[in-house]
Amino acid sequence: MTAWQKKTPLEWLTYVNKEVGVLAAEKHKYQGWVLTVDPVSANILLAHPLENGKMSISAVLGHAVQDVEILTEADDEMKEKLAHLFMPEEM
Amino acid sequence: FSKVTANAAELEREQQGRVALRERYLRSLLAMVGRPVSFTMYEKVSVTALFGASDIDVLNFQVSELQTPLGVQKEAVLRCSDIVAYSFEL
Numbered sequence: 001m002t003a004w005q006k007k008t009p010l011e012w013l014t015y016v017n018k019e020v021g022v023l024a025a026e027k028h029k030y031q032g033w034v035l036t037v038d039p040v041s042a043n044i045l046l047a048h049p050l051e052n053g054k055m056s057i058s059a060v061l062g063h064a065v066q067d068v069e070i071l072t073e074a075d076d077e078m079k080e081k082l083a084h085l086f087m088p089e090e091m
Numbered sequence: 092f093s094k095v096t097a098n099a100a101e102l103e104r105e106q107q108g109r110v111a112l113r114e115r116y117l118r119s120l121l122a123m124v125g126r127p128v129s130f131t132m133y134e135k136v137s138v139t140a141l142f143g144a145s146d147i148d149v150l151n152f153q154v155s156e157l158q159t160p161l162g163v164q165k166e167a168v169l170r171c172s173d174i175v176a177y178s179f180e181l
Contacts, residue, residue, distance in 0.1 A: 009108035016112075025175050028131060036115035039108075041149035041171065045119055050180070057119065058178035061171055085181065086118035 012037035025064040
């Protein structure tokens with residue numbers, strides 16, 4: 001188990017809504033806003049706003065995460081955007 | 092006695108955190124169903140496929156129309172242990 005996989009849910013929660021840089025296996029690098037960390041697999045889910053208004057979502061598998069560096073904290077507008085991403089449409 | 096209750100409260104908070112994180116992840120998998128997903132595998136292999144489902148412990152992904160250098164595989168199961176990352180657009 002890696003240090004990332006050994007973290008507790010409360011520790012993973014501190015990454016949510018932060019912009020992070022992730023160093024993964026084989027020198028792959030990812031950057032984005034943390035949506036969640038799956039507590040079962042430790043997969044980290046990142047959102048990356050695109051110029052066309054769409055959102056690119058990427059996930060780095062928990063076993064491949066080597067280092068996660070926090071870069072910035074989301075402002076209220078970004079938090080709102082992230083919170084509604086996967087939620088069901090309200091009627 | 093107070094130590095026991097403190098631990099119980101801590102455990103409760105941890106469980107709530109676990110639930111919130113897990114629900115969001117499961118919703119992301121639901122949002123991915125039927126979409127083209129790019130998978131970055133170990134050994135510098137990249138493939139794309141339409142996402143179908145995951146098992147509950149996120150060990151395998153069931154996909155279809157898997158584009159490989161050797162052609163298109165109609166249905167396939169990817170082992171998550173072979174995957175470094177995956178991405179899709181919303």
